[in-house]
Amino acid sequence: MRRFHGVLMAAALMVLWVMTGPAGAVTLDEFFQQRPDIPDNISKWSGNTDKVWILREWIKITTERNEDYETARRILADLEKGTAAPPSTPTVPGPGGSPTAPSGPSAGALEKLGVRVVRCGADGPHWRLVDIQWLDEQAAGGRHHIYVETQNEGGGRQTGVEVTFFWADGETKARTEDKPAPELGANFPMYHAGNCYGARVSDGLPSDKVEGMGLGTPEQPAFTIHTCFLLTFRKESRQAPPDETPPAPNPGNEPSDGFTPPPGNPAPGEPPAPAPGSDDDGAAAPPAASSDSESGNLAGVHWYSGDKEMIGDRGGWNVETVCGLDQGGQVDTAMQNARRAKEHGLTNIIRLDWRGGCPVPKEPAEFQAYGDRFIELVKQFSGVARHFIVGNEPNIESFINAQRYAAAFTYIYNRKKEMPAGILLLACCSATFSPNVNAEGKFADGNYLDWMADMCNRITQVDGFAIHAYGDPTQGNADPRQPCNRNGWPFDGGFQSFRDQAKVIAKKWGDSKPLYITECNTDTNGLDAPNPVDTYQSGWLLKAYEAVRAYNAARGGLPPVRALCWFVDRDDGQWGSFALRKIPKAREDMRAAFHDPANR
Incomplete structure (x- = not known):
């Protein structure tokens, strides 16, 4: 009887596998139908309804280590490779969740820090900032970086995209890489407090940009407390929404009004820190290696x-x-x-x-x-x-x-x-x-x-x-x-x-x-x-x-x-x-x- 029961169980599992396919074949829409609690809960506290962003966020924060977790990781990997169908009606945060007026757990901090999103206002293909997060000292875990992810129109990862990180009188460039999820594609180490850093996509298309980033917290903005910013840009072909008013002309990489370097900024043309190297933690390779120092000096x-x-x-x-x-x-x-x-x-x-x-x-x-x-x-x-x-x-x-x-x-x-x-x-x-x-x-x-x-x-x-x-x-x-x-x-x-x-x-x-x-x-x-x-x-x-x-x-x-x-x-x-x-x-x-x- 036990052997017969085992045969029946094996047959049932085979039928189930044929009906659903391997776990990796489950689409994001199907996964969220099976686990509606994930998009429901995360969208409530974050104000973000983008399905790919929600999936990535859940993988980062969940304590589950079960089949659902593995399925979610496989779905995200397939989306980033471009081998999976994008979710139905991919949504971009509306006015309530727009990065120009951030919502969610870090929204108040971003506003107090003086971080600004400048929309490009393009009437054709462009790079739109669809998500911005700020990590406090505890969440940053010793990191002190600006992280950037670039996505295709379906919300999957797009690599090889040039990103520019800039400050008052200089800039450096990086390209997004295919790093293991949930690591974002490019990063840049910050070394100064205050509103001294910015970032944008620079692959030839118009791009939104973020200004006013730097170390410090809303309570202690002048201290070089290690914090991080996480930015996600998505390529879009649609016209920018009418609520996105194009910024005043601002030639080159000069900061917009109110974008000021911190006290003790380097001399004109000198970057505020060594240029980032290829290491995942943003540390530069010798001889200009990063000091990882809060004081700005080792x-x-x-x-x-x-x-x-x-x-x-x-x-x-x-x-x-x-x-x-x-x-x-x-x-x-x-x-x-x-x-x-x-x-x-x-x-x-x-x-x-x-x-x-x-x-x-x-x-x-x-x-x-x-x-x-x-x-x-x-x-x-x-x-x-x-x-x-x-x-x-x-x-x-x-x-x-x-x-x-x-x-x-x-x-x-x-x-x-x-x-x-x-x-x-x-x-x-x-x-x-x-x-x-x-x-x-x-x-x-x-x-x-x-x-x-x-x-x-x-x-x-x-x-x-x-x-x-x-x-x-x-x-x-x-x-x-x-x-x-x-x-x-x-x-x-x-x-x-x-x-x-x-x-x-x-x-x-x-x-x-x-x-x-x-x-x-x-x-x-x-x-x-x-x-x-x-x-x-x-x-x-x-x-x-x-x-x-x-x-x-x-x-x-x-x-x-x-x-x-x-x-x-x-x-x-x-x-x-x-x-x-x-x-x-x-x-x-x-x-x-x-x-x-x-x-x-």
């Missing part, structure tokens, strides 16, 4: 000295520390120096330690007082910084294991809603080339990478990681661009250790959480050993920046490095033998790094 220092000639006017980073939340004098000093750094154009990162020598409380009973004071200082510093590091090298400062640190960090992050909007909380990492620590606060089996892996697996929310990368040119390998084998360690013994740390972080977080190298120099053994004043070799810093740029340009699924900061710039006495003030050749290399366009 270069930075720990404890900025006020040397304005060294840093120039191209931005960069400064790290300040409060080694004890109860130390009023340290708070005042850090605030004074952070204000000066901001006035000089640097982006501040503030490190907050619970007590001197104790980065976070060991016991949960102290969390309430710790959190209250931490939030108080974040509010106090919020006018000069939005990046805050929770502690420093816990495994060697008070011998705090990964579990205890993760508990303290999680407590702080859970209270982030009490902090000003836009604050970023960075988890600190263990000291490089050091041992792991156990629950008893003693060095244990394993090394600093094991501590990091344990910590990463325990935390559930984080905005990025502050890591350290040191390399002594007198030990192992003098070139920070190359691996360093030292002491038989199972990890890199030099500057390339930052790659080891990135790989550990990526196992849990992929490429979604940026890295900030807040300490680096040519010391690997502490104050007692020969220090940078003795070990620094001319050119070492420039090679270190080259190493990071090369990593960013080809990092694949690893997280981006946004800052590389020398420890330290100011001469405070204790760390004077590390200070750029006492190492002229290191200071000159640091100056060159700040001024190097490749680090932007």
Whole structure:
């Protein structure tokens, strides 16, 4: 009987297959008839009734991983190849959903950001913008790009179409490619906040264009917060609707009225950032590799000295520390120096330690007082910084294991809603080339990478990681661009250790959480050993920046490095033998790094 039942079931499945054909043969109209909830729900919250757009959006946001999901992906792939019939009566958003007056979840943000759609008003074939989306920092996941998709008249993907990305006094071009769905066909990295970028199709037909894009949020438009724009242009032969009034004549690529570059824009003719390369993440290939830096510059220092000639006017980073939340004098000093750094154009990162020598409380009973004071200082510093590091090298400062640190960090992050909007909380990492620590606060089996892996697996929310990368040119390998084998360690013994740390972080977080190298120099053994004043070799810093740029340009699924900061710039006495003030050749290399366009 069971065998007979199996025969009947097989026969029934064969009949069903003959009637419907393989899953890939299902049309989009048929799929939406089977799943009417998809177009109904998405059109309600987005205001967009375009069937192909809805299908692509559902594939991006659904958590389903079933036959419907696979069918939807096959349908989209066939549409983009042009091998599937377009949906019936493909609809373009009407006045209520027109990109000139966007609706949906990002509509209010686009309006507040000052993004504008300029219609071409053509009376024949043209490229029409049919969709525009803005992704906030969380949704962007570390990206900082304008993405463009081009479609044929049926709504399927059309590749090889030239797209122009432009700014106040320059432009660059790209062609849409056949990238795996749901990745859009072309992209361009943004590096400046404000209404400074635009995009249009430039294949010879008239085209709508989008102006006023840039980094930042409606709440903090002047900050280089990583966000993205997603634009979809469709080729159309119909006449533009009468509600689309052609813009006033605007020759060339000059922006329309109100399209203004941000403060500190490059000199006329100089692009605001390196031209995009061929990588999917928009990073350029060497030598003009992307820095992925929020500040507009990969270069930075720990404890900025006020040397304005060294840093120039191209931005960069400064790290300040409060080694004890109860130390009023340290708070005042850090605030004074952070204000000066901001006035000089640097982006501040503030490190907050619970007590001197104790980065976070060991016991949960102290969390309430710790959190209250931490939030108080974040509010106090919020006018000069939005990046805050929770502690420093816990495994060697008070011998705090990964579990205890993760508990303290999680407590702080859970209270982030009490902090000003836009604050970023960075988890600190263990000291490089050091041992792991156990629950008893003693060095244990394993090394600093094991501590990091344990910590990463325990935390559930984080905005990025502050890591350290040191390399002594007198030990192992003098070139920070190359691996360093030292002491038989199972990890890199030099500057390339930052790659080891990135790989550990990526196992849990992929490429979604940026890295900030807040300490680096040519010391690997502490104050007692020969220090940078003795070990620094001319050119070492420039090679270190080259190493990071090369990593960013080809990092694949690893997280981006946004800052590389020398420890330290100011001469405070204790760390004077590390200070750029006492190492002229290191200071000159640091100056060159700040001024190097490749680090932007």
